[in-house]
Amino acid sequence: xxxxxxxxxxxxxxxxxxxxxxxxxxxxxxxxxxxxxxxxxxxxxxxxxxxxxxxxxxxxxxxxxxxxxxxxxxxxxxxxxxxxxxxxxxxxxxxxxxxxxxxxxxxxxxxxxxxxxxxxxxxx
Amino acid sequence: xxxxxxxxxxxxxxxxxxxxxxxxxxxxxxxxxxxxxxxxxxxxxxxxxxxxxxxxxxxxxxxxxxxxxxxxxxxxxxxxxxxxxxxxxxxxxxxxxxxxxxxxxxx
Amino acid sequence: xxxxxxxxxxxxxxxxxxxxxxxxxxxxxxxxxxxxxxxxxxxxxxxxxxxxxxxxxxxxxxxxxxxxxxxxxxxxxxxxxxxxxxxxxxxxxxxxxxxxxxxxxxxxxxxxxxxxxxxxxxxxxxxxxxxxxxxxxxxxxxxxxxxxxxxxxxxxxxxxxxxxxxxxxxxxxxxxxxxxxxxxxxxxxxxxxxxxxxxxxxxxxxxxxxxxxxxxxxxxxxxxxxxxxxxxxxxxxxxxxxxxxxxxxxxxxxxxxxxxxxxxxxxxxxxxxxxxxxxxxxxxxxxxxxxxxxxxxxxxxxxxxxxxxxxxxxxxxxxxxxxxxxxxxxxxxxxxxxxxxxxxxxxxxxxxxxxxxxxxxxxxxxxxxxxxxxxxxxxxxxxxxxxxxxxxxxxxxxxxxxxxxxxxxxxxxxxxxxxxxxxxxxxxxxxxxxxxxxxxxxxxxxxxxxxxxxxxxxxxxxxxxxxxxxxxxxxxxxxxxxxxxxxxxxxxxxxxxxxxxxxxxxxxxx
Numbered sequence: 001x002x003x004x005x006x007x008x009x010x011x012x013x014x015x016x017x018x019x020x021x022x023x024x025x026x027x028x029x030x031x032x033x034x035x036x037x038x039x040x041x042x043x044x045x046x047x048x049x050x051x052x053x054x055x056x057x058x059x060x061x062x063x064x065x066x067x068x069x070x071x072x073x074x075x076x077x078x079x080x081x082x083x084x085x086x087x088x089x090x091x092x093x094x095x096x097x098x099x100x101x102x103x104x105x106x107x108x109x110x111x112x113x114x115x116x117x118x119x120x121x122x123x124x
Numbered sequence: 125x126x127x128x129x130x131x132x133x134x135x136x137x138x139x140x141x142x143x144x145x146x147x148x149x150x151x152x153x154x155x156x157x158x159x160x161x162x163x164x165x166x167x168x169x170x171x172x173x174x175x176x177x178x179x180x181x182x183x184x185x186x187x188x189x190x191x192x193x194x195x196x197x198x199x200x201x202x203x204x205x206x207x208x209x210x211x212x213x214x215x216x217x218x219x220x221x222x223x224x225x226x227x228x229x230x231x
Numbered sequence: 232x233x234x235x236x237x238x239x240x241x242x243x244x245x246x247x248x249x250x251x252x253x254x255x256x257x258x259x260x261x262x263x264x265x266x267x268x269x270x271x272x273x274x275x276x277x278x279x280x281x282x283x284x285x286x287x288x289x290x291x292x293x294x295x296x297x298x299x300x301x302x303x304x305x306x307x308x309x310x311x312x313x314x315x316x317x318x319x320x321x322x323x324x325x326x327x328x329x330x331x332x333x334x335x336x337x338x339x340x341x342x343x344x345x346x347x348x349x350x351x352x353x354x355x356x357x358x359x360x361x362x363x364x365x366x367x368x369x370x371x372x373x374x375x376x377x378x379x380x381x382x383x384x385x386x387x388x389x390x391x392x393x394x395x396x397x398x399x400x401x402x403x404x405x406x407x408x409x410x411x412x413x414x415x416x417x418x419x420x421x422x423x424x425x426x427x428x429x430x431x432x433x434x435x436x437x438x439x440x441x442x443x444x445x446x447x448x449x450x451x452x453x454x455x456x457x458x459x460x461x462x463x464x465x466x467x468x469x470x471x472x473x474x475x476x477x478x479x480x481x482x483x484x485x486x487x488x489x490x491x492x493x494x495x496x497x498x499x500x501x502x503x504x505x506x507x508x509x510x511x512x513x514x515x516x517x518x519x520x521x522x523x524x525x526x527x528x529x530x531x532x533x534x535x536x537x538x539x540x541x542x543x544x545x546x547x548x549x550x551x552x553x554x555x556x557x558x559x560x561x562x563x564x565x566x567x568x569x570x571x572x573x574x575x576x577x578x579x580x581x582x583x584x585x586x587x588x589x590x591x592x593x594x595x596x597x598x599x600x601x602x603x604x605x606x607x608x609x610x611x612x613x614x615x616x617x618x619x620x621x622x623x624x625x626x627x628x629x630x631x632x633x634x635x636x637x638x639x640x641x642x643x644x645x646x647x648x649x650x651x652x653x654x655x656x657x658x659x660x661x662x663x664x665x666x667x668x669x670x671x672x673x674x675x676x677x678x679x680x681x682x683x684x685x686x687x688x689x690x691x692x693x694x695x696x697x698x699x700x701x702x703x704x705x706x707x708x709x710x711x712x713x714x715x716x717x718x719x720x721x722x723x724x725x726x727x728x729x730x731x732x733x734x735x736x737x738x739x740x741x
Contacts (some may be wrong), residue, residue, distance in 0.1 A: 003164075004164050006161075007163070007164035007165075008160070008163060008164055010155055010168050010169055011163050011164070011166055011168065011169045013169055014163045014166055014169060015160070015163050018156075018159040018160065018162070018163050019189045021159065021424065022156045022159065022349040022422075023150060024153060025152065025155070026152055028413070029148050029151075029152070030145075030148060033205060034409070036414060038413075039140075039419070040176065041241065041413065041416050043419055044417075044420050045416075048420060048423050048424045048427060051176060051182070051424070051427050052423075052427045052430075054169065054716075055174075055176050055427065055430065055431050056176065056181075057169065057170050058170060059171065059172060061146040061170075064184075064185060064196070064197035065197070066185060066188060066189050066195055066196075066197045067195070067198055068189070070212050074185050074197070074231065076177055077184055077185065077197040077198045077200075077201055077299075078174055078179040078184065078201060079176075079186070080198050081198045081201035081202045081206065082206075082209070082379050083196070083375070083378075084202055084213070085202065085209050085210060085213045085383060086382075086423070088213045088216065088217060089213060089216050089382075089383060089386045090251070090387070092217050092219070092418055093216075093220070093221035093386060093388065093389070093390065093412070094215045094222075095220050095224060095225055096220045096227070096390050096394070096412065096415065097392065097409060097412050097416075099223070099224040099227045099228055100408055100409040100412065101398060101407055101409065102228065103227055103228065103397070103405045104402070104405050104406060104409065105708075106126055107401075107405065108402065116406065120142060120402075120403075120406070142739065158454075158458060160459070161454055162428070162454050162455055162458045164454070165452055165453075165455055166431065166455060167431065167432075167452075173526065173612070174261060174434075175432060175433055175434040175444065175448070176430065176431055176434045178435075179313070180313045180433040180435065181434075183314060184314070190447070190659045198333065203652050204308065204310075204380075205308070205310050206310075206315060206316055206380075207307070207308055208251075208308070208316045208380060209305045209316065209379060209380055209383055211561055212380065212383035212384060213383060215348055215368075215387050216267075216383065216386050216387050216390065217366065218261075218262070218364070219361065219364045219390045219391055219394070220362070220389050220390050220455055221388050222261075222265055222357055222360045222361055222394065222714065223361055223391070223393065223394030223397070224362065225357055226354050226357035226358065226394055226397065226398045227405070227408075229351075229353070229354055229357070229399040229400070230350070230351060230354055230397070230399065231351070231399030231400050
């Protein structure tokens with residue numbers, strides 16, 4: 001137990017990213033409001049991004065803007081570069097999902113997933 | 125005297141909904157538990173001996189400036205070493221814009 | 232003379248870069264399509280068709296090169312593997328590229344006539360833009376050898392796929408599209424988390440390099456590598472619509488315009504099945520299955536998905552919805568082939584990807600032709616329609632026979648290989664599953680075909696939206712005839728595709 005806690009303490013950024021992932025997943029499962037579902041999705045993706053970025057950290061590392069004159073340690077630049085791409089991807093997905101929500105609101109006048117389900121099954 | 129939202133909440137609670145909720149929480153706690161175990165097993169945060177800090181990152185840092193001309197290694201990666209990812213990123217944006225336009229214009 | 236040399240030089244550059252051009256040709260055509268004026272209805276479609284022909288040419292070249300010289304490694308931007316992104320063209324990629332482009336070209340030809348019926352004229356440009364982006368990224372998914380690049384391409388494919396569903400407008404399409412989008416994002420988030428875990432354990436994103444570091448990773452970090460495998464499984468099972476996570480598929484595939492349904496059911500879900508196979512056999516080694524029996528889980532899910540998909544399909548009244556549920560059953564066959572982890576079974580599963588892509592897109596297109604000409608969507612109204620639309624319903628009958636697996640159709644060959652695979656792997660239980668599902672397929676497909684030719688029309692129960700039969704346009708008839716001919720051709724001469732598959736299987740099971 002103490003071993004587990006100390007491991008969690010050492011990997012506190014990884015732990016935080018996992019917590020974010022689970023919070024986002026919880027929001028997606030439990031909330032019926034579509035906007036909240038999308039927020040949950042974004043929190044989830046943020047969790048993954050935090051995990052990715054914190055992978056690149058080295059103890060005492062500097063940002064990787066290289067200056068070869070003095071001998072210092074830099075953090076690993078690859079995860080940061082990947083996540084720059086990842087963030088744009090997440091934004092695009094969110095934009096399109098929100099456009100679909102706008103359309104749904106025009107059709108049904110509500111953003112509640114349960115209510116939309118009820119209205120769909122009611123007239124048939 | 126109950127507050128109206130609590131009364132409304134009580135009206136909405138059904139047996140099936142309760143079971144579903146409990147199952148959801150059980151499912152989430154299993155996932156959370158497994159992920160916490162995963163975190164505990166991971167290589168220590170910030171340790172220079174992690175598998176991540178291998179020859180790939182070393183070459184980016186050492187030769188990035190001379191090979192691409194960018195002192196910022198992150199720019200060197202996104203615009204040169206892994207430029208196809210950036211093209212993909214631009215394509216995702218383009219796809220999303222096209223999809224939003226098509227979606228909002230259709231009646 | 233010099234101009235001839237120049238032409239030759241340009242051509243050689245063109246073919247030298249074929250692995251990336253297969254993607255870029257379609258993406259470039261998508262950019263051009265979005266710039267076209269929205270008035271001319273044939274222009275965007277014509278451009279899409281031209282891009283498909285170019286891509287077919289490149290695929291032909293790649294097939295020739297791979298079959299004569301072995302797999303092609305293409306370093307993007309000249310940066311070699313662990314530093315840059317690498318494309319790897321194997322026999323499996325060539326097989327998938329041929330499947331994608333041959334079916335997709337025919338769907339584009341069909342959509343030239345059918346699409347203005349479902350999608351407004353001013354949106355056609357946008358529709359073809361999304362279609363080209365989707366097909367281009369599917370091609371990219373088949374050739375890329377980099378996990379993060381795979382993630383980016385998967386998101387392009389997901390937005391493109393949701394876009395061509397939502398293009399029709401209307402509440403059902405929008406809702407189906409949003410449901411698909413949310414679940415698909417959940418899947419990609421899982422896949423990205425798994426990619427992060429593998430990157431952490433091995434320090435690489437290239438599949439070959441990850442595979443090289445995987446043995447030590449499993450030894451030192453067993454929980455992490457298993458959690459990554461679980462996340463990959465969940466992500467790809469969502470995207471390929473295997474049983475417990477198939478909920479998005481019926482709505483999405485049935486409400487979309489017919490060409491979209493054909494491409495989604497025929498191609499998109501198959502690509503994810505192939506990616507999952509690559510993760511299982513290329514990244515993880517077979518020793519992992521001894522620790523955690525993932526393949527057993529896949530077998531069980533695939534069997535449930537075959538049976539449940541068929542049972543749901545029997546209960547449907549809408550023809551396109553029935554075809555959509557049938558897709559869930561058929562993707563089960565592909566996963567059954569993957570889960571058997573046996574050469575013959577895998578051959579059957581992979582062959583079924585090609586065969587099902589042909590027959591399911593043909594069934595969707597002929598159902599779309601019936602809807603186009605008469606406005607009938609419900610199965611019971613299709614009685615006697617065969618005499619009015621002999622071509623579409625004959626093709627539908629061939630597709631139905633292929634679904635059941637009657638000899639001389641392509642469905643028979645892949646089911647035969649799967650059945651032999653179950654026996655050779657010592658799992659006769661799954662032979663029972665295959666036979667039972669063939670029976671179920673017969674129960675729901677054949678009555679439609681028989682009723683269409685021998686049933687009596689009941690004019691009093693005609694639906695209000697029913698129109699008098701209009702003539703089937705040539706651009707819709709030709710793809711249906713070619714696909715139907717293909718179903719018969721590959722049922723009688725299956726060797727052409729088996730060459731590519733057997734080469735793949737021989738690498739996986741040496």
